Amino acid sequence: MTASSVTPFRIGDVWRDGDQGTHVLTSINPADGSVAGRVACATVEDVDAAVTCAWHAFQHAPWRNLRPDQRATTLYEIGRRLSAERETLAQLQMRDSGKPLKECQHMVDAAAGHFRYYAAVCETWQNEVTSPRGEYFSMALAEPFGVVACITPWNSPIMNEAQKAAPALAAGNAVLLKPSEETPQLAIELARICTEAGLPQGLLIALPGRGEDVGDALVRHPGVRMVSFTGGTDTGRIIGGIAGQRLIPVGLELGGKSPHIVFDDADVDRAVAGVMSGIFGSAGQSCVAGSRLFVQKSIYSTFIDALVERTRGLRVGLPDDADVQMGPLVSQAHRDRVARYVDIARSEGGQVRVGGDRPADGRLEKGCFYLPTVIDGLTNAARACQEEIFGPVLVTLPFEDEADVIAQGNDTPFGLAAGMWTADYARAWRVARALEAGSIWINTYKQSHIATPFGGFKDSGIGREKGLHGLRLYSQTKSVFFGMHAQPMGL
Numbered sequence: 001m002t003a004s005s006v007t008p009f010r011i012g013d014v015w016r017d018g019d020q021g022t023h024v025l026t027s028i029n030p031a032d033g034s035v036a037g038r039v040a041c042a043t044v045e046d047v048d049a050a051v052t053c054a055w056h057a058f059q060h061a062p063w064r065n066l067r068p069d070q071r072a073t074t075l076y077e078i079g080r081r082l083s084a085e086r087e088t089l090a091q092l093q094m095r096d097s098g099k100p101l102k103e104c105q106h107m108v109d110a111a112a113g114h115f116r117y118y119a120a121v122c123e124t125w126q127n128e129v130t131s132p133r134g135e136y137f138s139m140a141l142a143e144p145f146g147v148v149a150c151i152t153p154w155n156s157p158i159m160n161e162a163q164k165a166a167p168a169l170a171a172g173n174a175v176l177l178k179p180s181e182e183t184p185q186l187a188i189e190l191a192r193i194c195t196e197a198g199l200p201q202g203l204l205i206a207l208p209g210r211g212e213d214v215g216d217a218l219v220r221h222p223g224v225r226m227v228s229f230t231g232g233t234d235t236g237r238i239i240g241g242i243a244g245q246r247l248i249p250v251g252l253e254l255g256g257k258s259p260h261i262v263f264d265d266a267d268v269d270r271a272v273a274g275v276m277s278g279i280f281g282s283a284g285q286s287c288v289a290g291s292r293l294f295v296q297k298s299i300y301s302t303f304i305d306a307l308v309e310r311t312r313g314l315r316v317g318l319p320d321d322a323d324v325q326m327g328p329l330v331s332q333a334h335r336d337r338v339a340r341y342v343d344i345a346r347s348e349g350g351q352v353r354v355g356g357d358r359p360a361d362g363r364l365e366k367g368c369f370y371l372p373t374v375i376d377g378l379t380n381a382a383r384a385c386q387e388e389i390f391g392p393v394l395v396t397l398p399f400e401d402e403a404d405v406i407a408q409g410n411d412t413p414f415g416l417a418a419g420m421w422t423a424d425y426a427r428a429w430r431v432a433r434a435l436e437a438g439s440i441w442i443n444t445y446k447q448s449h450i451a452t453p454f455g456g457f458k459d460s461g462i463g464r465e466k467g468l469h470g471l472r473l474y475s476q477t478k479s480v481f482f483g484m485h486a487q488p489m490g491l
């Protein structure tokens with residue numbers, strides 16, 4: 001495919017090519033503003049056709065009734081093929097999203113790992129048999145919902161898609177996958193790879209389209225029995241509201257404003273490195289970015305000075321530069337949004353210690369680059385400390401003691417993640433228990449694994465993905481009773 005041709009998507013055996021150009025999504029390479037790809041854009045009518053096709057596949061393809069080891073074989077093969085195409089997929093993702101190539105390679109590895117993991121879970125998953133009780137015995141079966149919709153954001157394409165598709169398929173469902181309109185190409189590739197790996201047609205349909213019509217139509221469609229969404233909290237609220245009205249289950253992985261805490265007994269070198277990777281990795285476009293830094297008062301000044309110095313030395317550059325540490329933001333519009341937040345922070349009394357501007361390097365002029373930024377001098381009530389910026393902007397705040405940092409750390413509507421650096425493990429345990437967040441990192445940050453559940457407290461979401469929780473999210477429980485009565489039943 002060249003960047004000027006339109007990549008079609010398919011609904012079962014029917015290809016959609018974007019009506020010769022009337023319905024096309026153009027993905028822009030954030031590194032230089034060139035066209036990264038053009039993709040046929042789904043319509044509301046396509047949603048209808050896709051739901052019908054997916055239900056047909058769910059009811060008539062033997063997928064859900066295959067033995068678990070047979071389903072696992074296909075899932076494993078999808079993972080193998082993702083790994084085999086690692087370089088091509090990573091390059092495509094780099095052009096779509098602007099992420100550094102090594103991050104994109106890591107995302108493809110993770111996507112492949114998700115399919116391998118759920119192949120293993122699928123094969124070893126046990127249903128429950130209740131202990132014998134009188135004249136019957138009973139069991140609880142995990143049943144698929146049928147057709148589920150998975151809606152993903154732009155910040156981690158292929159990985160986010162795999163995180164939903166792998167467990168949903170392992171549980172026996174058919175999946176309608178709507179990627180972000182900013183990064184539509186990887187979902188189409190995933191659908192192709194699934195088909196080539198032997199997944200029956202119609203069990204995973206990629207629907208590249210816009211959230212406002214295609215995403216909305218998916219959530220409202222009576223044929224969609226469950227929705228799994230990753231994205232912003234405002235969108236999550238709308239989707240959760242519709243799902244509530246329809247009484248269908250929903251999984252919501254939403255935004256964050258995670259506290260990253262440094263106590264005065266921390267290993268300073270490691271903590272500085274952890275704080276920097278926690279916020280500047282993926283140019284801060286990470287739901288778990290450690291975007292509020294709390295440092296204990298006694299070491300505040302020296303710690304922030306060291307952090308500012310090392311941040312100044314970060315290599316911002318083109319995503320395919322071998323030694324790049326931070327690439328561009330996803331779009332000009334998003335960079336403008338990030339820059340606006342820095343202006344707001346300035347107007348609220350914040351002092352920009354480093355960054356706060358575009359890089360001066362002429363090679364980056366056409367891209368959506370923004371410098372890694374550290375802002376000091378705000379209180380936790382400032383907008384830059386309360387609202388998700390989703391960019392390379394770190395606000396720094398001093399704290400007195402354990403009680404103070406727990407109060408400030410929890411003083412946010414979000415509850416996705418939190419991290420801390422300390423030599424005192426008893427304190428780490430107390431603080432970890434007191435922080436309201438779905439993931440807590442102690443002397444590390446942003447570690448994740450497909451086997452460990454992930455999700456948010458408060459406005460950061462509902463439900464858990466990954467691990468065994470991930471399979472449960474896409475299953476509903478059915479209890480079955482077998483009568484063993486010696487005598488006819490009485491009244």
Ligand code: NDP
Nearest residue numbers: 153154179180181210211215216231232235253254255287
């Ligand atoms: P959005 O909420 O804007 O969009 C996410 C997805 O939802 C996109 O596919 C979008 O389509 C679609 N969408 C938008 N409006 C609707 C609607 N009314 N009905 C159905 N679908 C809709 O988020 P972003 O793409 O901007 O992603 C950034 C956000 O995602 C951040 O807040 C980040 O924290 C969060 N996120 C959370 C993660 C987690 O696991 N907790 C992980 C990664 C990101 P379109 O692209 O066409 O607008």
